[in-house]
Amino acid sequence: MRTPAQNARLALLLEVAGTPKPGNVDRRRDLADLRFEHFLAGTVGAEEGLEMAQNGDSVGDAFERAVEGMASQGGGNTQFGALLLLVPLVRATADGERLSPSTVESVVEETTVADAAGFYRAFDHVDVFVADPPTEMEPLDVRRGSDAVPALEDRGLTLLDVMDRSVPGDDVAREWVTGFERSFAAADRLVEAEGPATDRAASVFLSLLAERPDTLVANRHDEDVARKVSDRAATLFERDALETDPDAVETFAEDLVERGINPGTTADVTAAGLYIALERGGLEV
């Protein structure tokens, strides 16, 4: 029997092993400076933060620790967004509760200003790509890291408040305010799918990319690029190309890598779905 924190680790490993996951590092594909092994080391580094969440530590402290450990490898940011989903999802099991949308909603609703401060401190440990904030939010730009904590405390914002202000434009934050809707939907699809867990991860990744443009792609490139990537994923998903025409998916994957387009938010939601499916049962490895 794996613990929730162990299921979270396995979810991170299965996510990166799933292939093809167009545009991202996967079992078959490295990027120039971001390699598969960095995700393996990132997972090992995140162990302690995930244990903290499981043991009932605050979401902010557990997240900061997980990110600090994750960043102890040479590839830079590997799993920041995935951990921002996994930490509350693991924390939701800390009081012996069964993981559900309502237990994780309670966790995020109970976050405090101190949790928000932990989230900001996490940015001190690693460079994360984020879009420019609107002018009135500039003092709270996450890239300020711990320097933004006084402004955060002045405004009395909890971590859920911070996430709420990041929607739209960040589909990891969106999970926080929607009861982790897409993460649970992804878990259902992972359970219903067939075959090895890594094949299921690839299929569910494509389904998620098909249904909503990736917000990391939209922020790094623009919304038009993100929408076109999503449309192409939808075309492939609708004709079940992973089964019927795997070369077409590989071509899509190569093309995204060449253009430096990495649908990282979609990978984050896939990791969250893998964790939920492992933790609630139905996905066996």
Place this chain on the structure above:
Amino acid sequence: MRTPAQNARLALLLEVAGTPKPGNVDRRRDLADLRFEHFLAGTVGAEEGLEMAQNGDSVGDAFERAVEGMASQGGGNTQFGALLLLVPLVRATADGERLSPSTVESVVEETTVADAAGFYRAFDHVDVFVADPPTEMEPLDVRRGSDAVPALEDRGLTLLDVMDRSVPGDDVAREWVTGFERSFAAADRLVEAEGPATDRAASVFLSLLAERPDTLVANRHDEDVARKVSDRAATLFERDALETDPDAVETFAEDLVERGINPGTTADVTAAGLYIALERGGLEV
């Protein structure tokens, strides 16, 4: 900073990710019923046993727990031999000592009959391929698992005694009686090699296979098969085929998989070498 137990986990992950590792599961290759994801889950399952070794628990208890957890996945035995090397290598750091051939020799020399009993109990948790023992050792056939413990206690054999009686014919046991000679040599080669850690793992795997026939292959098939595999690895290694002719190594890999030849002992020593190189420094990820 990773702990020794964390370095052991990362070593298991890097070992299976190294590709090509002819005949074995690797980042690019699954076997029919033994897949990459089983090794990921096996690594997560082994966590607690490795923590026990790090915290100074006995080698036998830590090993049994590591194997029990490792076996909690659907692929069967993934990392039994690797854990039989990693547990004493992690245990060697428990008293704040720097890992070296002499500290790990002390660990194996101090093993007891109780440690041997833990080793035998580990066989209750998973099917491991082993050769038939000589007649006088039949009551101590490891496949008897915990049923053999009374015979073990009658004879007063420590775990090091058991390993000593398994040489020749088992190159994991050989490490125990040679101060982990090949494991430390593999670590040196991993440090001296260039490129990503997973590429280094593949290169060192090939060098180890080239220098000694794999004992798992010899036991499952015969010594002639094992020697021919090793000779072919030597030819490829001598002409630096991973760099100069990667297709030739891929062909070798495909051929071994087709013939059901898995040099698992060589993979075990590779994992031990990765751990040593991570723990002593010189191999960065």
